[in-house]
Amino acid sequence: MRMGNIELFCAHLLGLYLIFSHPHTEGCGDFGSLPPKPNIRNFSNNQSLVVSWPRNRGASESDMYEIQISRTKSHTIIYNKNVSIPTRDSGWSTLTWISKLPLECVDHSVRIRSFCHQTAPGPWSNWVTNHGARAADASLIFPSRRLLKEGRSVMLCCVPPVNVDITRITLRKESYPLLNVGDGVKAILMTNLTIPSIQIKKLVFSCTDSTGKRSLVENAVGFPPQKPRNLNCTTSDMVNITCMWDPGREQVQYNFSNQTHKLYFENTGRASIHCQPPSCTFPAVPQQQEYNIRLVVKNQLGEETATYSFNISDRVSPVLDLNRVEYGVTDVSLFWTVEGNLTQNILLCQVSTESETNRELPCSSENGLCKMHLDDLRPNRTYSAKVRCSINGRFWGPWTEPVPFKTLVALDLWRRIKYRPDSDIRDVTLLWKPPAFGTATSVKIQSYEVQRSQEGQTVTEPKDSGQSQADIPIGPSRCNFTVRALLSIGTSIPASIIIPPKDDSEIPPVKKRLSRTDDGFHLWWNKQTSVTCGHTVEWCILGSKAPCTLQWMKVPQGNSTFLPAGYFKPGRRYSFDIYGCTDHGDKLLETQTGYIEECASAQPPRIIEPVKRTYASVTLEWHYDEEDPAQPAFITGYLVTVQEVQTDARLGHAAILFNVSVDDPWKKSVTMEGLQQDQEYVCSVSALTTVGPGVPASITVRTNVNYFSHLAKILTPILLLLGCTVLLWPQRKMLKNGLREIFTYPAGMNIKTPEFESFLYESCQKLQSQREEECISCDIEVLTVKPLRHESPVLRDPESTNTTCSPAPQSSLAPSCVQLQTGYRPQSAVLLCQTPAHQQLMCIANKSYLSPSTEFSEIRSSFETSDCQQGSCAGLYGYISDS
Numbered sequence: 001m002r003m004g005n006i007e008l009f010c011a012h013l014l015g016l017y018l019i020f021s022h023p024h025t026e027g028c029g030d031f032g033s034l035p036p037k038p039n040i041r042n043f044s045n046n047q048s049l050v051v052s053w054p055r056n057r058g059a060s061e062s063d064m065y066e067i068q069i070s071r072t073k074s075h076t077i078i079y080n081k082n083v084s085i086p087t088r089d090s091g092w093s094t095l096t097w098i099s100k101l102p103l104e105c106v107d108h109s110v111r112i113r114s115f116c117h118q119t120a121p122g123p124w125s126n127w128v129t130n131h132g133a134r135a136a137d138a139s140l141i142f143p144s145r146r147l148l149k150e151g152r153s154v155m156l157c158c159v160p161p162v163n164v165d166i167t168r169i170t171l172r173k174e175s176y177p178l179l180n181v182g183d184g185v186k187a188i189l190m191t192n193l194t195i196p197s198i199q200i201k202k203l204v205f206s207c208t209d210s211t212g213k214r215s216l217v218e219n220a221v222g223f224p225p226q227k228p229r230n231l232n233c234t235t236s237d238m239v240n241i242t243c244m245w246d247p248g249r250e251q252v253q254y255n256f257s258n259q260t261h262k263l264y265f266e267n268t269g270r271a272s273i274h275c276q277p278p279s280c281t282f283p284a285v286p287q288q289q290e291y292n293i294r295l296v297v298k299n300q301l302g303e304e305t306a307t308y309s310f311n312i313s314d315r316v317s318p319v320l321d322l323n324r325v326e327y328g329v330t331d332v333s334l335f336w337t338v339e340g341n342l343t344q345n346i347l348l349c350q351v352s353t354e355s356e357t358n359r360e361l362p363c364s365s366e367n368g369l370c371k372m373h374l375d376d377l378r379p380n381r382t383y384s385a386k387v388r389c390s391i392n393g394r395f396w397g398p399w400t401e402p403v404p405f406k407t408l409v410a411l412d413l414w415r416r417i418k419y420r421p422d423s424d425i426r427d428v429t430l431l432w433k434p435p436a437f438g439t440a441t442s443v444k445i446q447s448y449e450v451q452r453s454q455e456g457q458t459v460t461e462p463k464d465s466g467q468s469q470a471d472i473p474i475g476p477s478r479c480n481f482t483v484r485a486l487l488s489i490g491t492s493i494p495a496s497i498i499i500p501p502k503d504d505s506e507i508p509p510v511k512k513r514l515s516r517t518d519d520g521f522h523l524w525w526n527k528q529t530s531v532t533c534g535h536t537v538e539w540c541i542l543g544s545k546a547p548c549t550l551q552w553m554k555v556p557q558g559n560s561t562f563l564p565a566g567y568f569k570p571g572r573r574y575s576f577d578i579y580g581c582t583d584h585g586d587k588l589l590e591t592q593t594g595y596i597e598e599c600a601s602a603q604p605p606r607i608i609e610p611v612k613r614t615y616a617s618v619t620l621e622w623h624y625d626e627e628d629p630a631q632p633a634f635i636t637g638y639l640v641t642v643q644e645v646q647t648d649a650r651l652g653h654a655a656i657l658f659n660v661s662v663d664d665p666w667k668k669s670v671t672m673e674g675l676q677q678d679q680e681y682v683c684s685v686s687a688l689t690t691v692g693p694g695v696p697a698s699i700t701v702r703t704n705v706n707y708f709s710h711l712a713k714i715l716t717p718i719l720l721l722l723g724c725t726v727l728l729w730p731q732r733k734m735l736k737n738g739l740r741e742i743f744t745y746p747a748g749m750n751i752k753t754p755e756f757e758s759f760l761y762e763s764c765q766k767l768q769s770q771r772e773e774e775c776i777s778c779d780i781e782v783l784t785v786k787p788l789r790h791e792s793p794v795l796r797d798p799e800s801t802n803t804t805c806s807p808a809p810q811s812s813l814a815p816s817c818v819q820l821q822t823g824y825r826p827q828s829a830v831l832l833c834q835t836p837a838h839q840q841l842m843c844i845a846n847k848s849y850l851s852p853s854t855e856f857s858e859i860r861s862s863f864e865t866s867d868c869q870q871g872s873c874a875g876l877y878g879y880i881s882d883s
Helices: 002-021 339-344 707-743 753-767
Strands: 039-043 048-054 063-071 076-085 092-098 108-116 128-130 140-142 147-149 154-159 166-171 179-182 185-190 203-209 214-222 229-235 240-246 260-265 273-275 279-283 290-299 302-311 320-327 332-338 347-353 359-366 369-374 382-390 403-406 412-419 426-433 445-454 457-464 469-474 479-487 495-499 511-513 520-524 535-542 551-555 560-564 573-582 585-595 617-623 637-644 655-662 669-673 680-689 697-702 779-784 828-834 840-845 856-860 872-881
Touching: 039 128, 048 063, 048 108, 063 092, 076 092, 140 214, 154 166, 154 203, 166 185, 229 290, 229 302, 240 290, 260 279, 273 279, 320 382, 320 403, 332 339, 332 359, 332 382, 347 369, 369 382, 412 479, 412 495, 412 551, 426 479, 426 495, 445 469, 495 585, 520 573, 535 560, 551 560, 617 637, 617 680, 617 697, 637 669, 655 669
Parallel strands: 147 214, 511 585
Antiparallel strands: 039 048, 048 092, 063 076, 063 108, 108 128, 140 154, 154 185, 166 203, 179 185, 203 214, 229 240, 240 279, 260 273, 260 290, 290 302, 320 332, 332 369, 347 359, 347 382, 359 369, 382 403, 412 426, 426 469, 445 457, 445 479, 479 495, 520 560, 535 551, 535 573, 573 585, 617 669, 637 655, 637 680, 680 697, 779 840, 828 872, 856 872
16 A cells, blocks of 8 residues: 555656656647547548548647658558648648558558647657558459559559569569568559550559469559630520530540549539530520530549630521522522521521632521522532521531532523614614533533514524624514523523513613722612612713624622723723613613723814904803713813913913813803903813813904093093183183283383393293193204395394394304294293304294284393303293283
8 A cells, every 4th residue: 555655656746847847848738648649541543641630739839740651560661740730720630641652552550749839749649550452362463443644653562462472563574673562562663654655555464473373453554634625615506505625635545444524504503414525415494595614524633624604695506408409500599407497597608619718698588498699600610619607797607518519501691772763663683692611511502592472473593603693673562582502512591581562751861970980880770679680781882983892791689780990991981771670671770971081182172253252351152062972081161261462572472361160061151351452362262071171272362442442532631621611711801811910011110131030930830831841842953044034024122123143253154043933922932042163053942832812012131242252142032911
């Protein structure tokens, strides 16, 4: 009993020692108790062990654990690791360890211990063992029936029965060096595995033991699943949905390792389905448009996932099956059956033929079939076409298989009708073009056959193979013509045309002008409901001297066509007659004219003479046929130019006064105003086109004289003078007395020469007489005269009988005198007398006149002879009325 007390006392003492000797272990909770027991789960597919254990309680910091993994019964340590677990993690902790050796080869054991505050280790837990395989009678090989990852290294083991040794491990009869694992287990190491290039892809391993027994096992080399690419879904009938994807690299399938594809529906509530790559089909959910799917690909090496979302209405892919083909000469109609009754929708289809780009054509529904019409084909030619369609023009269905077909042979038939005046007979010219044979076969035309049916009578006429027209007169009633070619391979399709009954009330349509384009003629015309079988456009070169070669082109559908510029010449007017095909024949709908390229007019207008003119204007009129087909362009108006003819030779050219543009091509007269009288002008007229004026026509015109202006100039001063006379006649006495006061010399005044000159100057200013240099009628004469002594009366001094001029000294010639004759009554006269050596006399007379009926008294300024001693003298004479 004492001994038990001593043991109890020692145990308590040891506990106290541990507590006080390790103060840093505070807070380690139940440290010192049993360590956590680990749990082990093994995953043979990837040779992994998953170790899990509970965490310590009460740890204030992160927990530290040490884990060891051993192999075989002797517990050879092959893995040792410290694991730190944060305090925020609670519950169980896990560790995954992957073994290079298959777990089935030997036993693998795990134990664990914890550290308090990451420094003080606790006790180890017991070993927890994952037992390996036990062989009974024959050796076991691991891995077995597994997919080994390409490019990796792998260990393969052989587990023998008890007390049996492994002597050899081979692969395809090739031995590998043995590795001793323990517990009698042998292994080999294979590096950088590759997929065999031989037909048999499996790897067959053989294990031979000491008893001579041999065991076999199959494995394979592969790769993990690849992520599905380009996952998309479509429907052809809105009932079933097919999803397709690119699986990538092809995986070899084995009976022990299949790669699976599984499709999951995220928003339909439908269970997942297994798929066979590269597509998967499932029924659509009624009334559901949006789909979210997930595709999972899995094998022994892993798995990959791809997702896709779509609206079923946007993923409709129509599927077509050929129903029938309707053949034509230059066209063909293809009829298709569309799966899912999608013809209720508007389908847009693409048609691909040989050596042509894809055409986009609408699919018209006829009796539940999709009809597509191909035109612009060549006769007697083999074609092949394939079709695909779409509902929205963005997502297209698959191409159909190519459909071969062959076009037929027929003539291109047209007619020209001429009406005889005052007769019901019409001359019809049938025109046809030989068929343009394709490359299908070599065809030769032997002859033609023309058939006419009118009023119940049918007449057939043969034509040679070289002919391309036939002239046939017909009556006023309807007539049907049919022409066909007899070929070496049979006959062509009959070409028919109807000549409608004669209609005298038919009004031809108004011609329309075409706008010029560089690439050709774009023709448009109005649609008419009476047109049921297409249109025909015929044209001819207008204004050509050579006979017109009629050309035509059939337009089976639509109300427009294009004629390339290469068929036409510039400066030529073309007229296009557009006919509509009706049940009663072809009817003229429109006539359009135009030029592929307009040129300047080469024809001058013809001016009408005589030209209407006045003294200030000229009216020009001309003739011009603006609708002449020979015109190289449309006439848009006229340009009138007026030029003044200059008489001055230094100018050398006529001056342009103004230009007048006439915008109306049907207006052929213009009046130019504001011209000068009695002046010559050159007037020119030229036709205008879009490229400018053409050749002008000119004429010279002189304006009339304005006699009214001359008469006004003559009558105006006469009328003014008469008016003044009438106004002043009652005041004639007052004017007479006023003149006397002005010109009478005051009595009793002894006026000397300077005073007289001043008086005379003032009188001249009052009478507003003009100086000789200012006077219009001033005459300057230089004369050689002789003395006129015999003439009388002579103006003399009353007090002297001598002449007015003294003779010059030392001169033997009589002086020259200027005498004032009777009836000549100057107001004043300044006489300058000179007697030079040649006896010339210069006289300057200022002739300011008064009435000759007035009587004057003579006033003479006397001067002495000495005043003229230098050979010159001056005499100033004036007359003042005596009254």
